[in-house]
Structures are given as structure tokens and as C-alpha cells.
Amino acid sequence: MAPRVLVRIGALFLAPTAYRHLPTIGWATHGDIHAELRWQLDHHFHTKTVVIGDRRLGSPAAARRAIDDALKTLAGQDLLLVCLAGHAAEFNRRDGDITALALPGSVPGRPTSMLQVDELSAGVRPGDGKPVIVCADLISPRDTTGPIASAFAGASVLASQSAADAEPENTCHGALAAVLGDLAAAGTDQLAPQLLNAARQRLVTAGGRPHLTIGASAAAITSKYVTEQLPEYVREDLSSPDPGSRLDAVTELAALAPSTPFARDSLMRLAASDPAEAVRGYADTMSRQDRQPSLRQLLADGLIPREAHEAALKQPATPDLLPHPGGDVILGVDAPNGQDDCRPRHTVRLQPYRLARTVVTNRQYLAFLTAEGGPCPDHWQSDNSLWLDDLPVVMVSWLDASRYCTWLTRHLHHTRALAHNQRIVLPSEAQWEAAAGNGRGRPYPWGDAPDPRRANIRATSIGAVVAPGRFSPDGDNDAGCQDLIGNVWEWTRSLWGRSGHQPTFGYPYSHDDGREMASTRPGARYVIRGGAFYYATECANSFTRNRMLATDRHPAGGFRVTSTNATETTS
Structure with missing residues (x-):
């Protein structure tokens, strides 16, 4: 087994959202698919993040330049996490099949208006022992998870053929965010393959059919709060799909918040973005207990x-x-x-x-x-x-x-x-x-x-x-x-x-x-x-x-x- 080396994560998010010639994506309408994963990485892990949005994805050439700039920014990190979400297409050509990601202005049926995955993967394949993880949620008529995994040879790839109306929590991005949250709450480190397999299992339990390829490197990932482990029963309530259990988690997090930064962060996160209104309201109340109305x-x-x-x-x-x-x-x-x-x-x-x-x-x-x-x-x-x-x-x-x-x-x-x-x-x-x-x-x-x-x-x-x-x-x-x-x-x-x-x-x-x-x-x-x-x-x-x-x-x-x-x- 490879030694467990605590890593600094470089996260590259590529997520066009406003398409001119393709159907609207539900997760772009009711919540950024990247939001929860970005929050977990930024708050609980040693992460440098670069987000490439619609403005820098005007053409395949512009996208390639933006990706090259991002990779230079992230070059000093120990692990590269590439997050892809959006429409994808597969084209059959005599000189070889093409898998491509749609950009905001991409036209269906025109591969030249899209970013070919091979062009994207050329700069992020594992090299010099640096591990690469790819998290991909792609909307396409045919399953493109296999070609994506092949394009990122040597990388660990968690990918799914997602629906346009999928809830963010039922995507690879959502599953990876959830297991990272569990890891931070546990205050431990975990090998990347185990982490990705846990995310895959969450999606399978929810009825998904994700593709998982494990790369050669087995880096360990740890949160900033390695010494601030939450009790197991609090972690179970915090990650529960049942809002009632998360209400109980709020109570315990509020008690721990004065002395535990992770608990304080988690309480604020629930107040800001929990899917259940009751949980958001209660978390907000518990984060300001000294201001009850007269x-x-x-x-x-x-x-x-x-x-x-x-x-x-x-x-x-x-x-x-x-x-x-x-x-x-x-x-x-x-x-x-x-x-x-x-x-x-x-x-x-x-x-x-x-x-x-x-x-x-x-x-x-x-x-x-x-x-x-x-x-x-x-x-x-x-x-x-x-x-x-x-x-x-x-x-x-x-x-x-x-x-x-x-x-x-x-x-x-x-x-x-x-x-x-x-x-x-x-x-x-x-x-x-x-x-x-x-x-x-x-x-x-x-x-x-x-x-x-x-x-x-x-x-x-x-x-x-x-x-x-x-x-x-x-x-x-x-x-x-x-x-x-x-x-x-x-x-x-x-x-x-x-x-x-x-x-x-x-x-x-x-x-x-x-x-x-x-x-x-x-x-x-x-x-x-x-x-x-x-x-x-x-x-x-x-x-x-x-x-x-x-x-x-x-x-x-x-x-x-x-x-x-x-x-x-x-x-």
C-alpha cells in the first residue's frame, strides 16, 4: 500500500451553464452543481480552486487557453481534481471517434464548436507521480463515461451519465461533496480510491449507475480539522437524508460550535444551504441563540x-x-x-x-x-x-x-x-x-x-x-x-x-x-x-x-x- 501522504488539492472546475443551442440544465437553474463540492473543498481541505465559467468558454480555443492558465496556477499542488459538468456528445469519424464537451455557444452536430476531451485531458494526465481525480456529470444521448475514463488514462475517474433535471445531490459532484463532508467530520484521512468508492456507493444507493476507474496513485486526503473529530452519532445525523436527523445534528453542532471550528462551519453551512427549510431556519436560530425576540x-x-x-x-x-x-x-x-x-x-x-x-x-x-x-x-x-x-x-x-x-x-x-x-x-x-x-x-x-x-x-x-x-x-x-x-x-x-x-x-x-x-x-x-x-x-x-x-x-x-x-x- 502506498504511504499516506497528506495532500494539497488543486481543483479545476469546468462548468458551462447558459447554453444558446442546447436544453437548459436543471442543476444550473435550481443550484450550481459545483456549489457544495466547492464549499467542502474551500472550507475543510487544503485546496486552491480555479473556476472556468461561461465568459472564458466562448470557443474551443478560448477554453484551451483558460485551461492552460488554470493548470499553471495549480501546478504546485499535490493532487489535481478536475470537475466537469454539462452537455457532452460523441461523434463517429473515419479517423477515430470524438468525445467532446459542449460550450455555451456549441451547436449540436458540430464537433468543431465543442471542446474535445482529448484536448482537455492532454494537459492533466498524471505525471511525475502527481495523482489526478476526474469527477464528471455529463448529459448525452449515449453513455460517454467510458470514453471519458479512457481519455484520462492513469487518472481516477468517477463519472455518470446524468439527467438534465437531476438534483445536484444525486450527481457525482454531490456524492463526492458528501463523502468529503463525512471525512472532515470524522477528522481522519482516507485514501482516494476508498473515498471515490464511497461516493460511487452513495450514487448506486440513490439509483444511479456511475462509472469508476481507479488510477495507479493512492494518495491520502485529509481535512484541516484532523484533530476535531465529531462524535459518530453527530456525523450520522449530519449526513442523513432525513431532515429530522439533520435537525438533531444542528442541536449538537450548536453545542460544539464555541470550541470547534468544524462544527461552527457546518452549522453555518446548514443555515445557508440545507435543502430543508426547517433545517435552514433552525440552524440559523441556533447560530444566534443570544438574540431571541422579546x-x-x-x-x-x-x-x-x-x-x-x-x-x-x-x-x-x-x-x-x-x-x-x-x-x-x-x-x-x-x-x-x-x-x-x-x-x-x-x-x-x-x-x-x-x-x-x-x-x-x-x-x-x-x-x-x-x-x-x-x-x-x-x-x-x-x-x-x-x-x-x-x-x-x-x-x-x-x-x-x-x-x-x-x-x-x-x-x-x-x-x-x-x-x-x-x-x-x-x-x-x-x-x-x-x-x-x-x-x-x-x-x-x-x-x-x-x-x-x-x-x-x-x-x-x-x-x-x-x-x-x-x-x-x-x-x-x-x-x-x-x-x-x-x-x-x-x-x-x-x-x-x-x-x-x-x-x-x-x-x-x-x-x-x-x-x-x-x-x-x-x-x-x-x-x-x-x-x-x-x-x-x-x-x-x-x-x-x-x-x-x-x-x-x-x-x-x-x-x-x-x-x-x-x-x-x-x-
Whole structure:
């Protein structure tokens, strides 16, 4: 195996976009096919980049001059990456077949108006041991990937016959950008053949048929952030095709951003260009957490309905608390069900408690802010439709939820709706799980089988938070609590620990091991339960445990409350 030498990359991008005589290319309309790959190279790798655009591609002669100038600029780099995208054509001639790239003014059927691949490859064939990688997405009536690979003899070539309307992420360029992003997140180096094979596999998984030729050189590629490895579970969420998983990645990246440049860069990238609007918005919010809107500002701007604010002043909305019997309840599962942190199945004893019928809603949370002041959830300044159906409040941290509980305790004492020896708190995870499994260790409030008709999860295909009660009574627990599974995940008062992966406090559950002692230490994470609208079926149930930092605010994260005696423990 060749030694792993860390390389400086010279990247040459050749991408005509505005054709006069050829069909429009979709990726030029809804996003530059090169954009993500260029960003990864420029931000995470030791790269010098030259882009040859339409203005320098007016004729084959002009294109050749531009390419010669670019190769001189990149001559000092250790590895040359040539990126080609656009229309291509193949012409059969008596003296040999011609494969050519179309230029902005190229005319179909005229090879002299196009740039012949042999002329392009003559200057970039591997020489003096310098490796060359070619990434090509070509639109052509016939598959030209083979001739492209032949023209760049000795180079590693990843090429595909792409469709004009292909999404950029489903191209060789997009696949290579994705695996480079994974490599940077991992903080390691990887041999070029392995990297290209990973990109090829991504395209195959997406239904593509890419061509891959591996050249003789096996240089290793590494990112600038080799010492700043992200945890594996964050990398998995960051590269996931599911927007919900990328929402979770945003949360973790925001926690790492103050000390990790790669995390900070990735957070800004998600805010700028993630395909999902929800992910872009959340990443933008998390990158400026210190600028939450004030209630006065939102009222002045007319973003909170006047009637909602007047009601919060005169008759504050409060949660409806339903009795749960406690006693001996079953928690957790045994293998092969669930993850290690929610095993084994065991029994604990709980005191009777009351749990809110629904998660706290926007109008209930507005009553708290009207009385106490403090920052409002960030999305209140951009979405006034959330008041129409009184949706669950989201974008509230564990600290925000705890402040709400303190206020609600005082308010209910004042109105005599709560005995003075009782207080409002977040439920322990044992109380929450007992409610969701009806104390019998059932995986769902309604029984043993998942049912997307009874809860708002990914399989339900709503794709957004909905008002409480939409799945009632079919999705309720025995006491009448709604939406314990799905819609929004829920904070508990139980500590997870400081690690984002392995819990300090696992199962079996014990109320006196420190997990029920609130922590104000930086980096404390708390258990969240129930799953949300974007959760897969296997993760949205009564027993799955997850975690978030106490400071995290998430677009699918809410909470419900419980009442307990002031000196009462959970067992």
C-alpha cells in the first residue's frame, strides 16, 4: 500500500451553464452543481480552486487557453481534481471517434464548436507521480463515461451519465461533496480510491449507475480539522437524508460550535444551504441563540394576536392535570428490543401523581411570559399561523421549561388550584414512561403494535407539529393523556449525563442515584421522551430514551408538566 501522504488539492472546475443551442440544465437553474463540492473543498481541505465559467468558454480555443492558465496556477499542488459538468456528445469519424464537451455557444452536430476531451485531458494526465481525480456529470444521448475514463488514462475517474433535471445531490459532484463532508467530520484521512468508492456507493444507493476507474496513485486526503473529530452519532445525523436527523445534528453542532471550528462551519453551512427549510431556519436560530425576540417587540410588531395577549392577562390558560395511580410499574425492555440504555425490563414503585393532558401550548406559555417576562421562542417572530390551532410550544430549552414550572406553581398556589404542599415540575422519565405504557410496560399507550393512525410520526406523513388532541382518543393513554407518542418530544427532569452518546444514568432506573437532582453545570443533558413528528416508527414508543442539552431549543421539542408533593421522591 502506498504511504499516506497528506495532500494539497488543486481543483479545476469546468462548468458551462447558459447554453444558446442546447436544453437548459436543471442543476444550473435550481443550484450550481459545483456549489457544495466547492464549499467542502474551500472550507475543510487544503485546496486552491480555479473556476472556468461561461465568459472564458466562448470557443474551443478560448477554453484551451483558460485551461492552460488554470493548470499553471495549480501546478504546485499535490493532487489535481478536475470537475466537469454539462452537455457532452460523441461523434463517429473515419479517423477515430470524438468525445467532446459542449460550450455555451456549441451547436449540436458540430464537433468543431465543442471542446474535445482529448484536448482537455492532454494537459492533466498524471505525471511525475502527481495523482489526478476526474469527477464528471455529463448529459448525452449515449453513455460517454467510458470514453471519458479512457481519455484520462492513469487518472481516477468517477463519472455518470446524468439527467438534465437531476438534483445536484444525486450527481457525482454531490456524492463526492458528501463523502468529503463525512471525512472532515470524522477528522481522519482516507485514501482516494476508498473515498471515490464511497461516493460511487452513495450514487448506486440513490439509483444511479456511475462509472469508476481507479488510477495507479493512492494518495491520502485529509481535512484541516484532523484533530476535531465529531462524535459518530453527530456525523450520522449530519449526513442523513432525513431532515429530522439533520435537525438533531444542528442541536449538537450548536453545542460544539464555541470550541470547534468544524462544527461552527457546518452549522453555518446548514443555515445557508440545507435543502430543508426547517433545517435552514433552525440552524440559523441556533447560530444566534443570544438574540431571541422579546414579548414587547412581538406585540409591537403585531406578531402575537391581541386577543391571545388579553386572555393571557385576564384568564391565563393552564394545563389540565390528570391522575395516575403510581404503584409498581414496569419500565424498559429486554433484548432484542430497544437500545442498551433502555434495558433491562424492570419494576419500580412510584407515588401517585398527576400528569398534564397535553404538552404545554403556545397560549399557555404566553401566559407565563406575560406574567414573568423573558425571551420568546424564536419562531414566534416569523410564524403567526401557530396561534390559530394553539399548537404545542416548541423551541424551549430545559431551562425555559423549568422556569415555566416555577411560575405555574406560584400561579396555581395563588388561585388555590394547587395545594401548598405541592409543586409543578417536569415529569421524571419514570413517571413519563409509566404514563406512556400505562404502568404495564406496553410500548404504546394503545397497546403493543405501532400505529401511525394514532400518533404523529414519520410514517403518518404529516411532516409538521399539529395541535394537541388530533389523535385523541385513539392515541391516548388510560388516563386520557394525549400525544405521548410523536408530534413533539418532551423534556423530563431526569439527567442523562454529560456525554452525547453514553448515558451516565442508564437503566435499571433508580430515583436516588443523582439523576433527579437538577444540574446547572455546563454540558448537562436531560432525558427526552416520546419521539416527534419526524421520528421513525422504531424510535417513537414508550421506552426509547434520548437526550438534549439543557440549553437546547429545538423545533420539535416541547414539554408537559406534572404535580408532586414538595418533599416527594418518585419511588
